[in-house]
Amino acid sequence: MISEHLVDLSRLQFAVTALYHFLFVPLTIGMTWILVIMESVYVMTGKTIYKDMTRFWGKLYGINFALGVTTGITLEFQFGTNWAYYSHYVGDVFGAPLAIEGLMAFFLESTFIGLFFFGWNRLSRQQHLLVTILMAVGTNLSALWILIANGWMQNPVGAEFSYVTMRMEMVDFWTVIFNPDAQAKFVHTVSAGYTTGAMFVLSISAWYLLKGRDVEFAKKSFRIAAAFGFASICSVIVLGDESGYTVGEAQQTKLAAMEAMWETEPAPAPFNLIAIPNEAEMKNDFAIEIPWVMGIIGTRSLSKQIPGIKEIKEKNRERIISGMGAVTALDALRKSPDDPLLKKAFDEIKADLGFGLLLKKYVTSFDQVTPEIIEKAVNDTVPRVAPMFWSFRLMVGLGFLMLMIFGFALLFSVKGNFASKRWLLKSALYALPAPWLGCELGWFVAEYGRQPWTIYGVLPTHLSVSTLSVNSLYGSLAGFIGFYTVLLIVEMYLMIKFAKLGPGSLGTGRYANEAGQLAHA
Amino acid sequence: MLDYSTLKFIWWLLVGVLLVGFAIMDGHDMGVGTLLPFVGKDDVERRVVINTVGPHWDGNQVWFITGGGAIFAAWPLVYATAFSGFYWAMLIVLWALFFRPVGFDYRSKINNATWRKTWDWVAFGNLLLGVPFQFDDHLVSTYTGSFWALLNPFALTAGVVSTAMITFHGAIYLMHRTVGDIYRRTQRAMLIFGSLLLLTFSVAGLWLWLGIDGYVISSALDPAALPNPLAKTVVRQPGAWLANYGKYPATITLPVLAYLGALLAMLLAVKGRTLAAFVASSLAIIGIIGTAGVSLFPFIMPSSTDLRSSLTVWDSVSSRLTLSIMLWATVIFMPLIIAYTSWAYKVMSGKVTAAYIRENEHAAY
Numbered sequence: 001m002i003s004e005h006l007v008d009l010s011r012l013q014f015a016v017t018a019l020y021h022f023l024f025v026p027l028t029i030g031m032t033w034i035l036v037i038m039e040s041v042y043v044m045t046g047k048t049i050y051k052d053m054t055r056f057w058g059k060l061y062g063i064n065f066a067l068g069v070t071t072g073i074t075l076e077f078q079f080g081t082n083w084a085y086y087s088h089y090v091g092d093v094f095g096a097p098l099a100i101e102g103l104m105a106f107f108l109e110s111t112f113i114g115l116f117f118f119g120w121n122r123l124s125r126q127q128h129l130l131v132t133i134l135m136a137v138g139t140n141l142s143a144l145w146i147l148i149a150n151g152w153m154q155n156p157v158g159a160e161f162s163y164v165t166m167r168m169e170m171v172d173f174w175t176v177i178f179n180p181d182a183q184a185k186f187v188h189t190v191s192a193g194y195t196t197g198a199m200f201v202l203s204i205s206a207w208y209l210l211k212g213r214d215v216e217f218a219k220k221s222f223r224i225a226a227a228f229g230f231a232s233i234c235s236v237i238v239l240g241d242e243s244g245y246t247v248g249e250a251q252q253t254k255l256a257a258m259e260a261m262w263e264t265e266p267a268p269a270p271f272n273l274i275a276i277p278n279e280a281e282m283k284n285d286f287a288i289e290i291p292w293v294m295g296i297i298g299t300r301s302l303s304k305q306i307p308g309i310k311e312i313k314e315k316n317r318e319r320i321i322s323g324m325g326a327v328t329a330l331d332a333l334r335k336s337p338d339d340p341l342l343k344k345a346f347d348e349i350k351a352d353l354g355f356g357l358l359l360k361k362y363v364t365s366f367d368q369v370t371p372e373i374i375e376k377a378v379n380d381t382v383p384r385v386a387p388m389f390w391s392f393r394l395m396v397g398l399g400f401l402m403l404m405i406f407g408f409a410l411l412f413s414v415k416g417n418f419a420s421k422r423w424l425l426k427s428a429l430y431a432l433p434a435p436w437l438g439c440e441l442g443w444f445v446a447e448y449g450r451q452p453w454t455i456y457g458v459l460p461t462h463l464s465v466s467t468l469s470v471n472s473l474y475g476s477l478a479g480f481i482g483f484y485t486v487l488l489i490v491e492m493y494l495m496i497k498f499a500k501l502g503p504g505s506l507g508t509g510r511y512a513n514e515a516g517q518l519a520h521a
Numbered sequence: 522m523l524d525y526s527t528l529k530f531i532w533w534l535l536v537g538v539l540l541v542g543f544a545i546m547d548g549h550d551m552g553v554g555t556l557l558p559f560v561g562k563d564d565v566e567r568r569v570v571i572n573t574v575g576p577h578w579d580g581n582q583v584w585f586i587t588g589g590g591a592i593f594a595a596w597p598l599v600y601a602t603a604f605s606g607f608y609w610a611m612l613i614v615l616w617a618l619f620f621r622p623v624g625f626d627y628r629s630k631i632n633n634a635t636w637r638k639t640w641d642w643v644a645f646g647n648l649l650l651g652v653p654f655q656f657d658d659h660l661v662s663t664y665t666g667s668f669w670a671l672l673n674p675f676a677l678t679a680g681v682v683s684t685a686m687i688t689f690h691g692a693i694y695l696m697h698r699t700v701g702d703i704y705r706r707t708q709r710a711m712l713i714f715g716s717l718l719l720l721t722f723s724v725a726g727l728w729l730w731l732g733i734d735g736y737v738i739s740s741a742l743d744p745a746a747l748p749n750p751l752a753k754t755v756v757r758q759p760g761a762w763l764a765n766y767g768k769y770p771a772t773i774t775l776p777v778l779a780y781l782g783a784l785l786a787m788l789l790a791v792k793g794r795t796l797a798a799f800v801a802s803s804l805a806i807i808g809i810i811g812t813a814g815v816s817l818f819p820f821i822m823p824s825s826t827d828l829r830s831s832l833t834v835w836d837s838v839s840s841r842l843t844l845s846i847m848l849w850a851t852v853i854f855m856p857l858i859i860a861y862t863s864w865a866y867k868v869m870s871g872k873v874t875a876a877y878i879r880e881n882e883h884a885a886y
Contacts, residue, residue: 069579073586073618074615076586076589077589077611077615080589080593080600080604080611081604081605081611081612084602084605087593088597088598088662091593091598091600091601092594092597092839092840094593095590095594095597095600095839096594096843096847098590098593098594099847099850102583103587103858104850104854107583107854107858110579110580110582111579111580111583112865113579113580114575114576114579115865117576118869119576122869123868134861162747164749165748165840169842170840171842173846466605466662467605467662467663467664468608472609475609476608476609479616
């Protein structure tokens with residue numbers, strides 16, 4: 001049997017490396033379009049300051065990009081190294097978008113980033129702008145394919161289990177691509193990236209303005225960031241709602257946990273603005289409810305019900321019991337694959353196969369199953385409520401905070417007096433960590449909320465791991481933490497150094513701080 | 522849609538193409554990285570060396586990433602078994618990769634490309650020996666070997682072959698892009714590593730012929746069947762790794778190409794015809810990787826502890842639909858990738874000199 005310790009360490013390692021990777025990704029996604037905007041203005045107006053803006057913000061973007069790529073390779077490796085059974089079981093479906101991402105997007109982005117930095121003197125203005133645009137397109141396509149893969153983990157459509165090959169196999173590629181979960185996730189995630197890029201430029205520009213240096217450069221950057229950021233954060237919030245809607249259809253469990261909905265409320269269900277969830281007694285000790293709101297967000301109707309946690313667990317209990325039959329039928333069928341009766345028996349209940357596999361966390365053979373074990377497995381099917389509930393609310397709160405900051409930034413940009421509003425500049429500066437925190441919380445909700453599954457309803461997390469020793473995991477986890485800490489220190493050092501140097505680091509002679517500094521990145 | 526057995530064979534070729542692409546593209550910049558401390562004697566010279574690959578290494582690295590993705594999609598069982606079985610070797614490869622952005626982008630002197638490339642091939646050398654893993658009824662793989670067992674003499678020889686190959690190839694590229702002292706030093710390195718390549722490639726071949734038992738499928742096997750690695754039987758036989766050259770004599774062109782390509786590349790490089798030499802050393806890479814692939818065929822990853830668990834081209838692949846979709850994706854995008862990569866090299870072509878570094882003080886690495 002697979003030790004729980006091994007599973008926990010494997011999950012921890014994936015969580016650490018994935019969350020770390022996503023410190024760099026959203027900035028890359030957002031900055032590419034900001035660079036496109038700045039360079040387009042340069043090409044259209046011919047004003048050198050916009051070229052300097054593209055090059056300076058591009059320099060910071062480059063420092064970030066290098067680590068985004070490097071830490072992304074870790075994630076690709078990790079499916080094979082630490083999640084071998086997962087890779088076998090769903091590689092037929094999950095591997096394809098990853099490979100296509102490489103072919104269609106990652107090559108594009110990585111080839112043109114070289115020309116973006118080194119091609120200024122060798123390309124015409126229009127050619128260089130084209131390079132920047134292709135780099136941005138590549139980055140966003142890359143996010144699309146990764147989120148198609150991730151969306152399939154949340155809502156595994158377009159695939160079927162094959163008892164001969166013992167794995168999920170793709171039956172409809174277009175269904176996998178146009179998975180509503182994947183599409184909603186893509187738009188929500190890239191918008192969050194655009195917001196991150198905008199906040200980055202807004203904060204650092206605000207800092208220059210507070211210091212009273214490189215004022216013209218900072219003002220122009222601030223305005224672009226304010227407009228782009230406002231549009232982006234609106235899209236994050238509106239399309240985040242869309243994401244909630246699709247979650248409601250495919251993953252009611254996640255929704256119920258996120259909202260601390262223990263009971264199935266009469267439609268339209270109320271929204272718990274604040275609650276103190278009590279896991280043991282399956283109720284909220286305290287809650288402030290807003291009537292109707294949850295029902296409308298979750299179902300887009302006034303009459304459809306949203307199932308609560310208790311109801312979901314009862315349904316899952318039935319599916320686990322049926323799933324035991326499915327696993328037994330599968331084993332019989334694999335021994336005599338040509339028996340049509342066995343095949344028919346398996347086909348009737350194979351939809352519950354994944355639920356039967358949940359019991360493998362506790363027993364090697366189903367003779368050992370007791371009512372207590374079934375109870376444990378049933379309880380496993382809903383993630384812990386409190387972390388879901390609070391992470392989600394914190395994420396949404398950060399979203400609205402950023403909406404206000406970008407809203408005021410845009411308002412005073414239009415009025416033209418933002419540079420004298422020190423409270424606005426200070427808020428923009430201190431809000432710098434907000435988008436990163438929001439992104440990390442969002443991924444936590446998405447991935448923790450899918451537990452106990454790696455592929456929802458199909459493959460339990462517990463079975464997905466590689467059969468490694470616990471010591472190997474301690475070793476590799478220590479290695480990752482060590483390397484990643486050093487890389488983060490180097491990255492932050494460079495980022496802060498160049499942010500402090502400002503556009504003077506381009507060595508054009510037009511900006512502050514140009515004397516005696518180390519110029520090349 | 523093509524029939525299943527044809528698709529399986531095409532994907533064996535395509536994985537080969539991706540590995541060759543990786544070795545030619547990422548190989549030359551890793552080779553340059555390896556040579557860096559030996560051919561660049563001061564900071565300006567080192568910057569010249571780094572800037573020959575500066576605009577391109579990021580794109581080249583994607584060959585590695587896409588190769589991994591393609592193996593995941595086309596050979597999921599191989600991906601799962603190899604990456605988890607070679608856990609520590611894979612992590613060392615990965616961690617060595619972390620040094621590149623720090624070494625290149627962040628202007629430090631750390632560079633561990635060789636180290637990493639060697640590991641790739643130590644893993645490959647182990648494939649020819651067989652790898653201790655097995656599957657249970659639900660195809661859960663268990664690896665029973667230790668990390669240190671990977672470090673056996675034959676595998677290390679394979680590691681040296683690969684290091685020599687990419688350093689040789691990188692040296693030719695570096696000669697193409699530099700002048701003066703760096704050019705002369707690199708030429709010397711090129712001759713050394715070219716000779717080492719020819720020597721170790723020959724040693725590995727003899728060893729394989731005389732000293733290592735190959736694997737043979739001993740049961741009837743239907744290439745069009747749904748993949749199930751446990752459905753066959755396998756035996757070990759002396760000399761079996763060379764059997765394909767007897768069965769398909771045309772494949773002998775591959776080892777011949779390896780020798781001729783390497784010799785021709787050395788000759789052309791000495792004559793200063795560096796671009797032609799680069800083409801020749803690329804042909805040598807095709808020959809070397811092709812030789813390795815044909816020797817193993819149809820095996821991809823033989824199991825030494827449970828022979829029938831061995832993974833082959835026929836029974837460790839994805840479904841027909843997935844292979845077919847992936848084939849289309851490759852057919853559409855590979856020519857585009859080659860086209861824009863060539864354009865990027867063309868834009869940045871020409872010699873990198875100390876003067877170039879001075880002119881681009883604020884943009885170059």
